[in-house]
Amino acid sequence: MLRTHTLGELPKHLGEKVKVCGWVQDIRILGKIAFMILRDRYGFAQVTLIRSMLGKEKFKEYTKIPRESVVCVAGTVQKSEQAKMGFETIPESVELLNPAEAPLPLGVVDKVEAEMDTRIENRFLDMRKREVLAIFEIRSALLQGIREYLIGQGFIEVHTPKIVATATEGGTELFPVKYFEKDAYLNQSPQLYKQILMAAGLDRVLEIAPAFRAEEHNTTKHLNEFISIDIEMSFADDEDAMRMLENSVAHAIERAVRERKKELELLRMKWEVPEVPFPRITYDEAVDIVNRKMPMQWGEDFSSEALKILGEEMEGFYFITRWPLEIKPFYVMPDGKYSRSFDLMYREKEVTSGAQRNHVYSSLVEVMKSKGLNPQSFEFYLRAFRYGMPPHAGWGLGLERLTMIVTGVKNIRECVIFPRDRTRLVP
């Protein structure tokens, strides 16, 4: 066994012999004694190197270990008045498992902020920083919270193809790929497949998977690959889908607050579980709010300036409902010139889009044509509407957008380990 305990477990093992492993964050030599700070995902340990105990040779060898090397320490944990953590480990031996080169391309304990590019290129070092790790611990808790809630509501988790033949959300944002002798694309959304699964009688489906968007613009809220949490539910309308969504989000935040208190504190985020139901405003009401401060035409999407105005007016999470049919995708349920669609917002940020869907074959084909789409290229999808399609509704939530909101980071790239943006394809 390389290690008997993680560093986080040490405070519960005072007086015991242990073997622990980790990265050498720092070594401070004070004459005949030296303090080696070890770090792993779970915590820190002070390893107190005492020359008289180890002998001159070993003391010299251990205190020369370069920062960020991986070591394994065998020793005894004991209470300590002087140690900042309240305990220390007195080693019998320190084994250097893997030395780190010096200098480091990125300091792990440096106070100076490195450039985003340097950080991503050295993400393995960047993630050793507590505040960076915290983002991904919180992201994981949010993801598990949503999954746990939806599975509890009877959703079945599925996976649909990511290499596809047609667009979903409008034709411009697709990445083409060569599929043997055919042209194919990376999927923008599982939209069409999750709807087909309603015709299959699956009733409630959940998919958590990458979605690909060939967004040309480089912004702090767009990625070219993101994780989309998608649901679709049968015999349900837009209101049912919104209720499922606000409960999922509240549950996710509840889990993050419960499990990742320390990480949220580290990021200086004070969260209370948001109260449900979230406020709802219609598109028309939202346009009125914007129009008090700047002109906006009915039927337009909200510009970033318009969203800022809304964000100042609305606190926390809220829904914008009943969007004009013409600015929503073909699959939403029409309601006169409006649609049964909604966006979930947090201040000025969009977190989720969803809708009750158009399950009526003839009307769906009509809307498609009016949007300039060729129903023939959607035959695989439309077939499912001709042999018993239940009314259904659903939504797609961007995991990185939610993580951004909960962690308070300003750039969405912070919420992906290896982000894909307009210029970045490596690592």
Ligand code: AMO
């Ligand atoms: P939409 O295109 O609005 O809707 O996407 C749903 C949610 O996915 C996230 N998102 C993104 N996150 C990061 N970078 C991007 N480029 C990006 N694009 C979208 C956002 C957004 O709210 N099929 C519908 C969903 C549905 O109706 O079920 C869809 O894909 O958080």
